[in-house]
Amino acid sequence: MPSPDVYWLALRRAHGVGPRTCKLLIEKFGTPEKIFQLNADQIAAAGVPRNTSRNIAEFRDFEPLEKELCELPNIGARLVKWTDADYPPNLRQIADPPPFLFVRGAAPLGDPNCIAIVGARAASDIGRRMAQRLGLELAAKGFTVVSGLARGIDGEAHQGALDAHGKTIAVLGCGVDVIYPAEHRKLADAILAGGGALVSELPIGTPPLAENFPTRNRILSGLCLGVVIVEAAEKSGSLITARMALEQDRQVFAVPGSPLSGKTRGSNRLLKEGAKLVECVEDVIEELAPQMAKPLATERPAPQQAAQRVPTPATSEISNVRAEVRQPAELAEGAKTLEVVADNATTILNNLKESERLHVDSIIESSGLNAQTVLRLLLELELEGRVTQHPGKLFSLA
Template identity: 40%
Template sequence: MPDGGARRTGIALTERQRIAWLRLIRSDNVGPATFRDLINHCGSAENALAMLPELSARGGATRAIRIATAEEAERELETARRQGARFVGIGEPDYPPALRQIDGAPPLLAVKGNLSAATRPSVGIVGSRNASIAGAKFAAMVARDCGRAGYVVTSGLARGIDTAAHRASLETGTIAVLAGGLDQPYPPENLPLLDEITDGPGLAVSEMPFGWEPRARDFPRRNRLIAGISLGTVVVEAAERSGSLITARIAADFGRLVFAVPGSPLDPRCHGTNGLLKQGAIVTTGSSDVIEALAPLSRLDLFSGPVVEEPEKTGGNMLPPDDDDRATIASALGPTPVEVDDIIRHTGLPPPSVYLILLELDLAGRLHRHVGGLVSLAMEK
């Protein structure tokens, strides 16, 4: 049986830091990776907020960058409090430890429910929204057995397999990852299920602002959180072009285990899972396949992973690169994603200069970041 997440480490943010962090992540062109780079360069979120206009202008921004105000951050914190939720920072004790390990982990998570669920070992269970009766029963069986074995079950609150997994693990603990704000569950019909999760030993999490209605592009972001929170992800039924396959691919990219339940070649809902098996996913015909494979991972120390820290020193002391260096980087980039190390080797520029120029381009809206730390130039519209 896995350790129940008794060891909780980390340093709590002050209220002032939490407001600054929320302002920074809610500002234009600041995603999780950019947030981390800003903290590393500027020394703190407050310093980063002050430097955003200069950095984005140096990157070639054509208009002033929108910076979230303290009032906006305070209103969102108050909204969370009214709804019984809170924001947890990546370096705090209640942040999911496995999620800390991934590239681009959210610096802040909105959470509601039993926070102890966040620090317990987790298994993700995902699959078709249009699930078969057999698929839903199998997902429920795996969720129930994994819950009894000490794992929290993580899924996306969708119809079908997700719903079956959540319901089967209500008593032992389940994490619902939302694509929209915590107050905007999708589908709306699962709001009563979400209430059951948060009223019990489970938890709801989201990286999106309160009031945010989920759009199609938000679901892959949600899927990355499911894969990041979980030590392994079980795919029960999935068509060839399904979000569950995105979750499985992301889990594999994170170095997590991927389990797939074989199905009939005649059922389109099984084409994706059968394809995963051809690619090396773990054949899953019973709960024991999952529990036995996860056992060694659940004993690993996940609490020593990378976190976003605010150094006591003031950052931003490095001299800005010159325009020739910026032009060199911009000309080396294109629409094809490349590794930062390749940019450094190709240009011969010092790594700190390369990272700073990429940060400037990012804040100016001229850079795309991709899974695995790859970057590409945003094409002019």
């Protein structure tokens, strides 16, 4: 007798059964195990085509699926089913939710306050910086940042969330044991180490086939309250994600770009069609505030192991110090005063000299402040023209 979870895999693998049919049958009969106890006529009576009903009733290839489930612990993965309490609540609301997800990583999927950041693989430097800036600030504010682990904008959004010591989820167009692109293996490891997750509806071992990515995008947008498009060409896959987000009644945001750049024609067109313009993180938060299911933290504390991380360049991140000065009740750790912020900035400036370039790790160590605070203040000081960043994460007085 197959285990109960095997029936979930079997239902999806039966020929002709897609996510909508799975949802229909599970809502009608409760569990896949009960569905496989029915004959073809009983299944067809639920509104399923006759051939598909017959394929379900005659399905017997359970043994390989048992082996697939047994392999999940070996790769640090688990199965999260549509009826489980930790199935993503936003995803459950869409018309074609995956009946289950393969998940690697400790991140709970029940957080409704998720934001997707997607865009061009061949992104410009400005686009990359903007993606990382948004990822960092959204994660610092308590959002879970969702993206697709692709080159360019996706990778920068994940990295920004990691730099804020926040949560980020990568939705894959391949099996959760297959990292694509291969050069993002370290990034995927960092996502897992930081308490995030890799998610896919595809069987383990599935290669990154082109036809899998459009259907993957419905999960990416479905997990979230909204989708931010940073850079997208006219025929970009990110525009597919935006269209799916609109179909799912999600908010679509776009970062404006130069009309002379082909990299931003698609995202600029989204703005013409009604997408919300994004210049800073507050543009996203203000628009989504009425939909948020729970209050957000003002800033996530750095984990104990954060000192061992090598932060990415501060110019790829955005500071929220000005916003915090305007709203001292929202300052990090909930108790900093304006004087403390100024003192912290002074501490950093005192460690810098015009003729000497210090690595960001040295600044963190000598200042006694946590990595997140130093990164935020360094960027604020750079924006004010008081600090200059040099290649290799080196800083000096301007």
